[in-house]
Amino acid sequence: MRVVIIGAGEVGTSIAANLSSDHDVVVIEEDETRAEQLKFELDVLAIAGDGTSLETQEDAGVDGADMFIACTDDDRTNLVACGTAKTLGEPFTIARVKSIEYLRTWERKHGAFGADHVVCSDLLTAENIVRVIGLPTAIDLDLFVGGLVHMAEFEVVEGSPVAGQTVAEADRFDSLTFAGLFCGDDLVIPDGETVIETGNRAVVIGSPESVRAFGTDIAPDDTTRQTNDVVIAGGTEIGYHTARLLEEQSTKPRLIEADEGRARELAEELPNSVVMQHDATDTDFLAREHVDESDVMIAAMNSDERNLLVAVLAKRLGVKRVIAVVDNTEYVTLFEEVGIDVAINPRDVTAEDITRFSFENVAENLAVLENDQAEVLELQIDADSALAGKTIRELDAELDGRFVVGAITREGSLITPRGDTEIRAGDKVVIFVESEFADELMAAA
Incomplete structure (x- = not known):
């Protein structure tokens, strides 16, 4: 092409x-x-x-x-x-x-x-933020097969119940597949004996219920309460769309915007949000408004530097979870290193969405993880596919690259893949794969 x-x-x-x-x-x-x-x-x-x-x-x-x-x-x-x-x-x-x-x-x-297609960066970023808010412990979440399959990435924090467990011990859910572990800069395709350690990032694929249950398992203290109190710093388009989407889910966010005219405009457009006209970097103001009691703080201003400042202040005040919009891709690692829970880069989100269209003849959906170390692909299996009629164990023996079949849907039902599961024509298969092997896998499909 x-x-x-x-x-x-x-x-x-x-x-x-x-x-x-x-x-x-x-x-x-x-x-x-x-x-x-x-x-x-x-x-x-x-x-x-x-x-x-x-x-x-x-x-x-x-x-x-x-x-x-x-x-x-x-x-x-x-x-x-x-x-x-x-x-x-x-x-x-x-x-x-x-x-x-x-x-x-x-x-x-x-x-x-x-x-023929228009991609709105600000809206895509806001949608990404709202998805992550919906799963309190996740740092990334993507939906496949029309939402029937979820892929989520979780960080194993200090004190997590799964830290020190093997994958076999941590994987206690029937419709869940433990797809990958990121250990620093290394990607590990785990087996049952792989030990999960503090600082690892775990990627799981399965039903929405099983993924949420695993999120509760990995950090139970963070999931005992619902995410109702959300504070958004910045009345940018991303901040506005995040608040609007949260309103649609019956959440009443608080939004902080310094510019008086913009704050007034937002107050008119967001009837179920509390819009406060103030500087979000004012620590006394944040303390006065009990921002420390919020479930999530989102830094969505037009400056990476101000977003970093607001995010760090929120963490120091005691906000449990902080999400920051980071415009410069090179700063994402910096935000994560200083303790910000989730850093979302609008350019990465947009590039991933556009790339999906180039693969639509073989991959119906696509997610890119950890600076393009791995991809999650949704493949439609046709009768002439090289994967059709093979068990997962046979494919693992025949293909050289590192991959994990995370989920299979057949006639609208979810099948949890095991070694003897046969892939059939008509199936939709969600596969976690090392990026350098993704093209070869799609060619086989």
């Missing part, structure tokens, strides 16, 4: 890296220095130029492209680029936008702006 990408920022580079091994990828980047760097970093053709220009797109061969992805940081550039691409050929066009207004316009008539 020929893919043309506009923009070589963090989102564009991540998408290009994911696609370059199996597809013919061309990247158009306005910055000549960055375009030259990309030629050496990735196996792609990089062209320096304006992605909205007809001439530049002709040079990139957009007329013969199968997919066109516009993912610069400027909404209008992305939409205009998609419109230009449609004048040259019939690629499937994807536009990344931050403003939900463009998304709402596109939803009224798919194909508006010349875009």
